[in-house]
Amino acid sequence: QVQLVESGGGLVQAGGSLRLSCAASGISFSLNTMGWYRQAPGKQRELVATITTGGSTVYADSVKGRFTISRDNAKNTMYLQMNSLKPEDTAVYYCNGRRFGPPYWGQGTQVTVSS
Numbered sequence: 001q002v003q004l005v006e007s008g009g010g011l012v013q014a015g016g017s018l019r020l021s022c023a024a025s026g027i028s029f030s031l032n033t034m035g036w037y038r039q040a041p042g043k044q045r046e047l048v049a050t051i052t053t054g055g056s057t058v059y060a061d062s063v064k065g066r067f068t069i070s071r072d073n074a075k076n077t078m079y080l081q082m083n084s085l086k087p088e089d090t091a092v093y094y095c096n097g098r099r100f101g102p103p104y105w106g107q108g109t110q111v112t113v114s115s
Contacts, residue, residue: 002026004095009109020080022095030073038091085113
């Protein structure tokens with residue numbers, strides 16, 4: 001059974017930092033491209049960042065220079081270090097894994113940035 005479990009969300013003031021984690025089980029983690037997506041109230045889910053099996057990364061323009069995606073294949077875990085947070089970063093953050101076929105999704109973790 002595939003499970004992606006996010007953790008690390010919470011309430012933080014603008015300018016602060018959070019580190020999200022995504023623990024994967026039931027998949028060959030090292031063979032999956034992993035990613036973080038987010039969905040704010042009333043908005044569509046959007047890409048935040050992805051990391052390939054080889055470690056190549058892609059970021060949304062809105063988070064470049066502030067967020068860093070990484071993975072630890074030995075721990076089957078992906079991370080998102082979020083610095084200089086802004087109120088517009090407030091959203092539910094979802095972990096995503098894909099290799100062949102439909103992607104896998106976690107249940108999400110809430111990030112709230114107060115001004």
